[in-house]
Amino acid sequence: MKAAVFYGKDDLRIEELDRPEITCADRVLIKVKACGVCGTDMHIFDGDEGAAATPAGTVLGHEFAGEVIAVGDSVRSVKVGDRVCVDPNWLCNTCDYCREGIGHFCEHMNGIGTTMNGGFAEYCVIPESQVYAFGKNTSYAQAAMTEPVACCLHGMDMCDIEQGATVAVIGGGMIGLLMLQLAKLKGAATLILLEPIKEKREIAQKLGADITIDPMSEDVLTVIRDHSITRISTVIECVGKTATMEQAIAIAGKKSTVMLFGLSKPDDKIAIKPFEIFKKEIVIKASFINPYTQRRALSLIDSGKIDVSSMIYKTISLEELPVVLADKKARSLGKYIVSYSE
Numbered sequence: 001m002k003a004a005v006f007y008g009k010d011d012l013r014i015e016e017l018d019r020p021e022i023t024c025a026d027r028v029l030i031k032v033k034a035c036g037v038c039g040t041d042m043h044i045f046d047g048d049e050g051a052a053a054t055p056a057g058t059v060l061g062h063e064f065a066g067e068v069i070a071v072g073d074s075v076r077s078v079k080v081g082d083r084v085c086v087d088p089n090w091l092c093n094t095c096d097y098c099r100e101g102i103g104h105f106c107e108h109m110n111g112i113g114t115t116m117n118g119g120f121a122e123y124c125v126i127p128e129s130q131v132y133a134f135g136k137n138t139s140y141a142q143a144a145m146t147e148p149v150a151c152c153l154h155g156m157d158m159c160d161i162e163q164g165a166t167v168a169v170i171g172g173g174m175i176g177l178l179m180l181q182l183a184k185l186k187g188a189a190t191l192i193l194l195e196p197i198k199e200k201r202e203i204a205q206k207l208g209a210d211i212t213i214d215p216m217s218e219d220v221l222t223v224i225r226d227h228s229i230t231r232i233s234t235v236i237e238c239v240g241k242t243a244t245m246e247q248a249i250a251i252a253g254k255k256s257t258v259m260l261f262g263l264s265k266p267d268d269k270i271a272i273k274p275f276e277i278f279k280k281e282i283v284i285k286a287s288f289i290n291p292y293t294q295r296r297a298l299s300l301i302d303s304g305k306i307d308v309s310s311m312i313y314k315t316i317s318l319e320e321l322p323v324v325l326a327d328k329k330a331r332s333l334g335k336y337i338v339s340y341s342e
Contacts (some may be wrong), residue, residue, distance in 0.1 A: 003059045003121035004321050009047030012060070012322045020117070020125040025074035028126050030084065033140035035119035036063030037324065037336040038148065039175070039240070039263055044114070045325040048265050052115050061338070062088035062112055064119025065134070065143035075128045084131040085143040086119065087150070087294040088112035104154075104291035119144075120321060122340055132294060135302040141315070141337050142301055145308035147290065149178055149297035155261045155287035156182040159234050163187030166229055170215075170248055171238035171262060172200035174311045174335040177207055179236045179261070181306050184208045190229065194220060194247075200334070203310050220251060232256060240264045246271060254280045261287050315339045 001019045006012050022029050040050035041060055054060070065085040068078050078084055091098050092108035103109075112118045112126065134143045152175060161167060167188040169176050172195030180191055184207075192211045193204040201212040213223050224232070231253030237245050240262030248258050249272065277284070290297075300306040313334025316324060321338055324330050 001122040002318055003117075004061065004318060006044060006054055006058050006060050007056045010045065010326065012045055012325060014319055014322065017059075017121070019123050022070055022072050022125060025072040026128045027072045028068055028075060028078060028084070028128055028131050029070040030066040030086070030124050030126055030131070031069050032061075032064055032066040032119050032122060032124055032340055034065050034144040034340070035061040035338045036144050036148065037321070037338065038063050039173075040114065042325060042331055043263060043265075050114055050263065052109070052111055054114050058113075058115065059117035059121045059124075060113055061118040061120030062086075062114055063144050063147045064113070064124070065140045065146070066119075066124070068131070069123075072128070077128055078131055078133055082133045083140065083143065084133050085146040085294075085298060086112060086124075086126055087130045087132065087290070088114065088118065088147060089289055089291075090127055090130055102291065104289045120318060120338060122318075132298050134298055137304075138302050141312065141339070142308050143298070144337065145174075146294060146298045146301060148174060149300060149306065149308065150290035150293040151175075151287070152178045152182055152261075153293040153297055153300075154290050155179070155236070155259055156186065157293075158285050158287055159183075159186075159236065159259050160257050161186040161188055161234050164189045165233045166190040166192070166231065166253075167234045167236065168192040168194065168232045168248075168251060169236045169238060170194045170244050172197065172204050173238065175261065176236075176238035177204060177311045178306065178308070179238055180204055180209055181207055183234070183236070185305065188234075192224070192229075192232070194244075197332075200311075207307060207310065215247070220247070224251065234259070236261055238262050242268050242270045249276065249282060249284070252280065252282050256280065256282055258282055258284045259287065260284065311335050312337055
């Protein structure tokens, strides 16, 4: 089978590997149909660490869906022919963090597509515990987006958004557009998006943004004041750059929550004025992966309550993946999905 194998910084190779086989009774063999290209994949390709270090020789890809073509003897929740998506965070369920209900800090976690072989391959063997069957009206590409929606749900759960609130989202990539929709479902009355790319602002408007701002050509605080907004109660930063993290704190209102959701480089530092935090009583939070939110995320997609298709920029072949990852300008254009031909 063809697979995209990571060997180190700027080194992702399309290789022929043996098709994996089921060797444990609780495993499921999936024929991969679609796999999203995530910001974490870009960080790994650039030589940075994502949620965990990625060993050389790993098949990347953690946002994926496919068809079940074989199951182990003890598998009961899915059967051959089922269409499934994958939760890539495989917990040990025995360490103290797992036993205390905060398993996303599992001391022995395996990351499918980050620390072990994932979905940038034609086939993948997955533990039964990590697969979720999805509805007949959901496409493989849509189902592959369950993992990023699940991550966003965890962050959204921590944002404490009240009905009628004003929420600002910084960054109009896929994550920002998902957060925008989740904030709307939470009952936010006014949604603001900061995004320099016009096409992404236009998509945001279709998805419910009330105000869109180009932070490169407009003064953000002036635009906010011109719309008679006195308090932004929640700011969700979805870019992962130091400048936008500092901007999130700057535009946050009094008694507000700032969610630093975007993944930064490991050694990045931001300047914080403690007096500003004190005067505005800002709560700064962060969100780590997707604990126990996969089922909820899939329900939102299956029900059509959240749009995961509008922000997909392009479908590509597996062979195109290294080229896209090496081109930072291309990467910034939007969400890529690797699709596998029959």
